[in-house]
Amino acid sequence: MSLLDLQPHKVSRDLRGYSVMFYGEVKSGKTTNASKFPKALILAFEKGYSALPGVYAQPINSWGEFLKVLRELKDPAVKEKFETIVIDTADIAYDYAEQYICNVNGVSNIGEVPYGQGYSQLAKEFDSRLRQIVQMDYGLVLISHSTDKTFQAEDGTEYNMIVPTLPSRARLIVSRMCDIIGYSKQVETPEGLQTFLFMRGTPRFEAGSRFKYTSDKIPFTYQNLVEDIRRAIDKQAEEDGEEFITDERENLYQTKGSEVDFDALMNEFQDITTKMVTIDAPYFAPRITEIVEKHLGQGKKVAEMTRSQAMLLEIIVDELKDLESKYQTNKQ
Numbered sequence: 001m002s003l004l005d006l007q008p009h010k011v012s013r014d015l016r017g018y019s020v021m022f023y024g025e026v027k028s029g030k031t032t033n034a035s036k037f038p039k040a041l042i043l044a045f046e047k048g049y050s051a052l053p054g055v056y057a058q059p060i061n062s063w064g065e066f067l068k069v070l071r072e073l074k075d076p077a078v079k080e081k082f083e084t085i086v087i088d089t090a091d092i093a094y095d096y097a098e099q100y101i102c103n104v105n106g107v108s109n110i111g112e113v114p115y116g117q118g119y120s121q122l123a124k125e126f127d128s129r130l131r132q133i134v135q136m137d138y139g140l141v142l143i144s145h146s147t148d149k150t151f152q153a154e155d156g157t158e159y160n161m162i163v164p165t166l167p168s169r170a171r172l173i174v175s176r177m178c179d180i181i182g183y184s185k186q187v188e189t190p191e192g193l194q195t196f197l198f199m200r201g202t203p204r205f206e207a208g209s210r211f212k213y214t215s216d217k218i219p220f221t222y223q224n225l226v227e228d229i230r231r232a233i234d235k236q237a238e239e240d241g242e243e244f245i246t247d248e249r250e251n252l253y254q255t256k257g258s259e260v261d262f263d264a265l266m267n268e269f270q271d272i273t274t275k276m277v278t279i280d281a282p283y284f285a286p287r288i289t290e291i292v293e294k295h296l297g298q299g300k301k302v303a304e305m306t307r308s309q310a311m312l313l314e315i316i317v318d319e320l321k322d323l324e325s326k327y328q329t330n331k332q
Contacts, residue, residue: 011233011246015226016083016139019177021090022197023144023164024184029195029220031088034141036222039083043069045092048143056082063100066093070129073136084139087130091144094170097126119169127173134177142174146183146205162205180209180229184220195220199228212236260310265317269302272320283327291319 016038022030031048034040035055042049042057043066049057060066072078073085087093098110101122110118134140144164152158162183164171175181183198183205197220201207213232218224276284292302295316305313 018179028184037084063096262310
């Protein structure tokens, strides 16, 4: 990582690089249009694909099954076959995650975990697993239903708003992650009943996107969504310049190229500490221990670290390099 190597961010016209949530009325085209995304795989927590011929769908009946799928999604052959992961529905996925956390803690209700830690564990588990999907360079589409919910304003007055049926904690996680949140609803028009995707929120319902110039609503098809996002980005390009727009797929969450080599870091740690002790053991030995214990805890040793702590090991090695550099500078 080098801040001097940073380049200006480019906005992609390719919808595959974004995370999307569709929520709305029952049978309003959510699963149908989600299945139109490129090389879509539906993770069917809810079996809403039964009338969709030709789709790829993997039934999911527990959080454990979902975790098995996540492991399989790492396979290069699977990545070749699928580009978009559809979670149908995020509501049931969150319910399964909650049951998983209850099982881990040996309780039957999430509220029974002491000090409210069950809720924080659940939020962390749900958030990290969704992010794992996009970090593997898949597009992500989340599906939820809609509910007309009563809220209370700061002055105590009540108001109603149509929102996803996700619990509030899950809705916050999804809202932060998604670039587009669309509300699907059937509307009576002169041509008859038509389904629209509402792209901008109002006091009556939740919706929105990170794009400044999306339409308020569009006839709900995948192609219409692609075209509307492209129009919005092209209009933004007129203001900010075409050089900041690209047709290539972008994924801000992707971790490709940033994996840490645990074995190489272990070897580097051994090399640098051996060199330090050889040069000046009285100076370096206590400082090496201080750096290690600062990150691992008192009495802990780097030899006890596991592969899951690779990034922590990288921080330790970097601090040792800084220590050696300062020592050499002071000696000059």
